[in-house]
Amino acid sequence: MAKNIITSLSDIPQSKLKQLNDAGLNTAINILQYVPRRYIFWNxxxxxxxxxxxxxxxxxxxxxxxxxxxxxxxxxxxxxxxxxxxxxxxxxxxxxxxxxxxxxxxxxxxxxxxxxxxxxxxxxxxxxxxxxxISVEPVYTKIKGMSTEYLGMVIRAALKDNSVKEYISDDIRIGNNIMDIQAAYNIIHFPKDRLALNHAMRRYIFDVLYKYISVIDSGIVAKDAIPLNVSSLITWNMIKIKLPFSLTDSQNEAVKQLVFKLASDEYINTLIQGDVGSGKTMLALFAASVCVDNNKQCAVLAPTEVLAKQHYEEFSGYLGKEHVVFLGGSTKVSEKKEINKRLENGEPLVVVGTHAIIQKTVKYTSLSFVVIDEQHRFGLEQRAALMHMKPAPHLMIMSATPIPRTMAEAAYGDQIDVINIQKPAIRLPVKTASIRNADVGYESIYNEVLKGHQAYIICPLIEESESERMNDVQSVSQEENGCNKYFRQKHPDKNVRIVSINGKMKKEEIESIINDFKARKYDILISTTIIEVGVNVPNTTVILIRNSERFGLATLHQLRGRVGRSDLQSYCLLQSENENERNEIMCKTNDGYEIAQYDLQLRGPGNFLSSQQSGFSKHLLSLILIFYENRCSYI
Known part of the structure; x- marks a missing residue:
């Protein structure tokens, strides 16, 4: 265990200590692996x-x-x-x-x-x-409240810390042209030229891959299956009667596969892949229903509170509120204690929430099934915590970011089953268009509003930025003002009701506005990408994405998935002043598999180190691309 480098620094204020800890930088190796997101080659x-x-x-x-x-x-x-x-x-x-x-x-x-x-x-x-x-300048993802100069001081201290030791033998390191760990991280943070930096980045890539494979190897050993009786499926059959729709053929087939494995007392380790809107949640509900029938506990892990609360409402509606509890960052301390007491007493509960549900303070006594929604948004530590629970619960991973089976086996271990499910046939493909003028988007929205439908408008920023690089980028506040002005001037006879949300608002306020939007109290919801995952309003038929060039392909595809969630024809409008390849790809296909492949090609091996890319699949896909295509140049 590396010692806490932060506390060893002299005269460091508590405020700085908190900033570093909040960013996960509490050991020497954590600090050294906080690599720049890009470099400026002034030379x-x-x-x-x-x-x-x-x-x-x-x-x-x-x-x-x-x-x-x-x-x-x-x-x-x-x-x-x-x-x-x-x-x-x-x-x-x-x-x-x-x-x-x-x-x-x-x-x-x-x-x-x-x-x-x-x-x-x-x-x-x-x-x-x-x-x-003139030099090579590293550019870091901003740590709130901390200057680049201060971060540099912390990095220099980490480089001198004796807990950062070489763990690769000289013969392997030299034979594979891998740089010494101290030398590599010194160059990564204080580079002199491109050639040495490329060499140093090979070492960083090796370290990340080594850590990743270590976690995978420790978790793919054969596990004893927790017995779950699936002979009657009483709760699941009752749910199917309540459903306002029929399950698709691929959903029914997936359930059959899961039932067969459970009936055979086999350990479930399954990746459910399905495009946005394909109905993956029904399979999570099936897993929860099996636990209810067997008086066992189930954990459903979502990346955001918005999505977690949506799952909670849906699960409690079908399973009954006596069987389902919500546990997230907004849960009151008294409620957390009550939930924990019920779990410790062995009460058969379905716990739905964010990463809070897998913390050590949550004491499960009969956890039999874990469902992870949007796995790529969770990191190594969270995955490892689930892998090492004893006895190991059955594991279902759901992802709207499709990858080929061979890569899935590399990313999750070769004992994983991959099940693909398709969208309901009744849903029409979302029609996507690239536009330059936002007014074209506003008119399309107005036409849908006249039909009684609703719309999303997505902006890259919350507030107007003073950064020159963001000078032409639309913010939520600007968009709300401009949108209101447009409809007042162009369509004064129609009261177009507009509301906005952003990540700076309190969770309760965001949730209240989204619920009002679902209740059709507003026609247009303006937002940042906080609605990317989990917001489900079937009456919304058009999404306008401002400055679409600011978003990656995966995000654009997820955002497009917020519409087209009913039998109504839906539209996605990508507004950008310049032509770009991402817009062309989005207009060409709705296929998530095809988009995932394009995304890998466009991002290339370099960008996998960028901000918030800590998820398993994103790390490994990029690493595989680097090593198997022999393209190890980071910059």
Whole structure:
């Protein structure tokens, strides 16, 4: 066990200690593996912009000579030339205090765009350097309240900590061209050049993969099955009578497979794969019903409270509130104690909640089935905690991020069963279109509202940003104001009811607004991606995604899955001022498998290290891609 490096630092304030602990950085190796999400190569600038293709180039460095300055709204514009005398207009927003002199050579970092109408280049610069400041700069995911400089001090202390020791023998390390652990992490955080950084990243990839495989290997040993009687399925048969629809053929087949294994006293270790809206929750409900019949406990784990509470309402509606409890971050302490007491007494409960339900303080006495919804949103520690419960409960993993069987076996262990379920045939494919002007989206929404239907509008930001890189990105607050104004001016005779939610609001407030939206008290719900998973309003038939270029393919597909949840024709509108490959792919297919494959190709091996990519499948898929395609270059 690595010692707590944070407490060994002298004079560290408690506030900083909390910030680091909140980010999970409480040991030396945790800190060293908090790798940069990208690097800025100031030492590799483009000096002749004419060599670039005439499209958008993100995260690029240009070396330019200042020729003229002009103040503009919210910033300044510098007219510059490169070494081949090509003109480039550089825009720096919210930074009028910056003052370069004519003739200065400046290195600018940002997004370069070619304007076909005026036949010239421009750049929206998010950073800049002078000649004496040129180096390779690591860029980290922001830790709330902590500066990059302070984080650098913590990283330097971690590098000196004696708990970070080499665990690979010299013959294996040298024979496989794997760098020493201390040297590798020193280069990753304080790089000098690209070649050494590529070599160091091989070591980081090895460490992550080693940790991952260690957890998998420890969890795939044969387990004794907890006996569950499935001879009568009394509760499940009663549920099927209550259902307002018939189960699909693939759902019935999945139930048959599970019944067969349980009847044979085999251990259940199953991955349920199904696209958004395919009805995976019915299989989770089946597992819970079996536990109720057998007077056993069941845990249903969801990634967000919104989704967990939705599962709770659905499960308690079919199983009865006496059998189902909710346990999440918002649960009162007194309620948690009462639930824990009932579990310790062996009461047969279905516990639905977030990661709170697998903490050590929750004392199960007859846990027989664990269902994990959206597995990719949970990390190594949570998966390991479930793997090592004794006796081991049956495990059902549900995912809307489909992967091939061979990769599933690599990601979850070779003893996993993979069951694929399809969407109900009654549901029409969602029609997807790419648009540039938001007004087109507003008119489509208005036409659906006139039919009595509802709509979502998704924005990348909560509030207007002062970051120059986000200057053209729509926020929830801007969208709500603009949307209200549009409908008042264009359609004054119709009262279009608009409401918004965002991640900064209290959970109770978000839940209340979503429930009001379900009750049709509002026509349009404006939100960030907090509705990506779990929000189910069948009457919603159109989703407008603003600045769609800001979202990855997997997120776009999940968001599109919020509509098309009934027999009504539904629409997904991807608004972006620029053409992009993700929009083209989304318009071309609704197939989650095909989109997952495109997503791997587009992200490539480099981006698997980006923020919040701690889930199993995302890590391993990218690692497999790296090693099996022999593409180990991170940057």
């Amino acid at each position: 590799e600038p483009v000096t002749d912009i004419s060599v670039l293709t005439k499209e958008d180039h993100k995260n690029i460095v240009l070396k330019l000579k200042i020729c003229k300055k002009r103040d503009i709204n919210k910033g300044v514009m510098y007219s510059c030339v490169d070494e081949k005398h090509n003109w480039v207009n550089v825009f720096i927003f919210y930074s009028r205090y910056i003052n370069f002199s004519n003739g200065d050579y400046i290195w600018f970092y940002g997004t370069a765009k070619y304007n076909f109408e005026y036949k010239n280049w421009s750049m929206s610069a998010s950073a800049h350097r002078k000649a004496n400041e």
